Amino acid sequence: MLRGKRIVLGVSGSIAAYKAALLVRLLVKEGAEVQVIMTPSAKEFITPLTLSTLSGRPVLCDFFHSDSGSWNSHVELGLWADAMVVAPATASTIGKMAGGVADNLLITTYLSMKAPVFVAPAMDLDMYAHPSTVKNVEVLKSYGNHVIEAAEGELASHLSGKGRMEEPQNIVQRLKEFFSAGNELKGKRVLVTAGPTYEKIDPVRFVGNYSSGKMGFSIAEECASRGADVVLVAGPVSLQCNNPAIKRIDVESAREMYDAAMAEFPASDVAVLSAAVADYRPAVQASEKMKRVSGSMTLELEANPDIAASLGNIKKENQRLVGFALETCNGEANAVAKLDKKNLDFIVLNSLEDKGAGFAHDTNKVTIISRDGKEEFPLKSKKDVAKDIVSRISKFFLLFIMLLLPLSASAEGEELDATVTLNASKVQGTNTEVFKQLEESLNEFINNRKWTSNTYEEEERLVCNFSFVVNSYSNDGSFDCSLMVQSSRPIYGSSYNSTAFKYEDKSIKFNYQPFDRLEFVEENLDNNLTAVVAFYIYMMIGMDMDTYGELGGSEFLNRALNIANNAQNLGDAGWKAGSSNNNRYSIIDDYMNGAMEPIRKMMYKYHRLGLDTMFKNADGGRKEITAGIALMGKAYEDRPLAYFTKLITEYKVDEIVNIYSKCTSEEKKSVVETLSRINPSLSSQWDKITKNNNY
């Protein structure tokens, strides 16, 4: 689930910082790439050396490198990451995140973060309970951050209470759930009703019930986190919901709830009716506060509309309806009767006979009853009960998708595991919908197309990222953008991905009419953008197969060459032949005309014979990589290829420094000599190999 995911781990100055080491290890084991950022004070609690060794990447801490004058780009990290985790998060860091106090790299990265952020607080119980911490945590939640609540237990102060950072295993589990929950309800619209209703007697009194709304709010959050658009019709409750995918409609009475539900249901795929709706309301609502009278008073009640039955009546074949039953006796029999009477697809029964179930508790114990039978669940938190219920709802659609699967061409196009991000923040004052739409179109173009006829196993898929930055856009549809394209290969027998290609293409010009589908016809390149993207995809698949496959990648490299030739004939920018440096045409030309042979051999040695065997035989694998680096040196001598060897050293720098953290001094000497020749600008990194104790 976390394979290939890029996680920025922010570590702040808590005694729980030692747990960050285990967290890094677990994340790396799951196949994630981890970039650690530490606050200055965190370094007092755990050394960067430990975390860089475990993550295989240098730990970032400062804004600047005083030795080279270069700076760490929080903006790039914000674009790079699939998720940011701040663990442990101190009271101070939480406060700075909430208040935007950007005085260290962790906070600037947080403020630039495009990916979801998880925050795992760690502190003493009194600090955690202090109103300022409570308020700051709420602020973070309101920004859509995922707060992983601190657990109860013994604290560093030897006191016991709530404040312990959640265990690393559980944090990893939360991330896995987040990424796996993914999008199974994407494109679906879910209507949820929650909370009690208040039926007015007079301006100050009402007939109500004890419902807190917690169950319905948890269901709404869970549906939204699985990609659904949610409409939450909420009775009078004091709960907040944080997910922007939830549209909340606040109502008070059963009639208002009925009106809202009837209006929203026709456009919904599912309705989950968890609200405790009053069956009756006072027949007359006094306009003034009623005065005490002598003797008893009779309140006449009249029936409210039955929301479940009304929605059941208008339900269409492709809609689903889920009801709730709260019973005090004969629960199952009553629930089954309700299922049929109200045309529900399933009903969630909770009984007040069960301890910890029903109103106001944080826990619930439910039985899901459908026409196929019943499933009983143990007592769980309402959040976990919501997961069970929503998983059951997802099954309706899963079945539907599985039926469609054999017909869908996109289901076979699995050679790429591609992520597309588009950043248009440089373009001011333009309709952002255009860019959202373009990002979706690019995603569809790259992911829903079958680029090869080969069959790929899940772990063989090429992980790649296309990161676009739009530099300018004019309303006639002409864009100017740059593209960072990168692919990684899983190393056989491990959960580690090694970068196999990384390239930045600075000037792509193309036209895009908003809401157009991106089409690509290999022989007819009328859209430079799809041509560029297809070129890189064929290039990456071709190079990958050259490096790994018995058959080589010529077929795909030829396709890339074909695109380059056609585009060159059309005179498109960035494709001109004969240029001495790294334009698109030169890359493929060099690769195909034999000049790139040392690079092909080098990549084969490095990845296949080197990295792939390193896990079994570290010394043997590293020797092959050393031979690969020697080949890189030879390729560098052949001047036209100098740019390519430099490129490889740049994207492999951390990996190489890590690989040579342990080796003989002769190996170090030869490798450092070659690398310093190819890329002297990285000398401070190559020095780390020589010094070794720096890493």
Ligand SMILES: Cc1cc2nc3c(=O)[nH]c(=O)nc-3n(C[C@H](O)[C@H](O)[C@H](O)COP(=O)(O)O)c2cc1C
């Ligand atoms: C031994 C020790 C343990 C500490 N543990 C915590 C802690 O668990 N949580 C917390 O919020 N602050 C803790 N602090 C205080 C923070 O280290 C301090 O507020 C620091 O400025 C936090 O900076 P940072 O959030 O930028 O890393 C501790 C301080 C000391 C001396």
